[in-house]
Amino acid sequence: MIGDRGEVNEKQQTGELSRREWLTKIGLLLNGLAVTVLAMPIIGYLVSPLIGADKGQYKRWITLGDLSEFPENQTRLAKFENPITSFADGDTDHIPCWVRRMQGENFQVFAVNCAHLGCPVRWFPQSGLFMCPCHGGVYYEDGSRASGPPPRGLFEYPFKVESGKLMIEAGQLPTLSTTAKLMVRSRGCQG
Numbered sequence: 627m628i629g630d631r632g633e634v635n636e637k638q639q640t641g642e643l644s645r646r647e648w649l650t651k652i653g654l655l656l657n658g659l660a661v662t663v664l665a666m667p668i669i670g671y672l673v674s675p676l677i678g679a680d681k682g683q684y685k686r687w688i689t690l691g692d693l694s695e696f697p698e699n700q701t702r703l704a705k706f707e708n709p710i711t712s713f714a715d716g717d718t719d720h721i722p723c724w725v726r727r728m729q730g731e732n733f734q735v736f737a738v739n740c741a742h743l744g745c746p747v748r749w750f751p752q753s754g755l756f757m758c759p760c761h762g763g764v765y766y767e768d769g770s771r772a773s774g775p776p777p778r779g780l781f782e783y784p785f786k787v788e789s790g791k792l793m794i795e796a797g798q799l800p801t802l803s804t805t806a807k808l809m810v811r812s813r814g815c816q817g
């Protein structure tokens with residue numbers, strides 16, 4: 627009897643041990659999976675410059691409208707569809723921008739996002755200023771900084787005119803570097 631009971635206890639302990647081992651293994655596996663999932667965005671961020679994932683493969687030339695939709699010496703709000711969209715984006719894939727037409731084919735296309743913390747700026751034709759509702763940032767009509775916390779002017783999209791249509795290079799929010807490229811390109815065109 628005692629021998630049988632000892633055997634049963636031993637079997638139970640062995641069973642418990644193997645169950646514990648299995649649970650430990652499953653726990654470790656799940657932890658490993660969780661860490662991998664959490665680390666993916668960080669790894670992607672770190673390696674994307676190395677594999678060229680950040681070199682503008684999402685950029686596309688997108689039509690904003692006919693030139694006739696943008697009268698000279700005026701600034702108008704326009705919207706375009708983000709080239710990187712998914713069915714879950716809904717209306718958020720329609721991105722607004724401010725289009726300023728000077729004379730002829732001279733344009734400036736501004737991102738609506740304030741250069742301070744990204745709130746959407748509004749154009750006030752009466753005062754000829756863009757104003758940010760969040761912290762009082764103000765910009766002149768050419769997008770340069772007038773006052774307030776923004777450290778610089780509004781970001782600009784590269785643009786071109788083709789077959790009577792105004793097009794911008796979308797798919798990536800304009801940044802200081804793309805704006806700088808635009809300035810170089812514009813000067814090159816004018817020269």
Ligand code: FES
Binds near residue numbers: 743761763
């Ligand atoms: S976000 Fe525009 S001034 Fe702060």
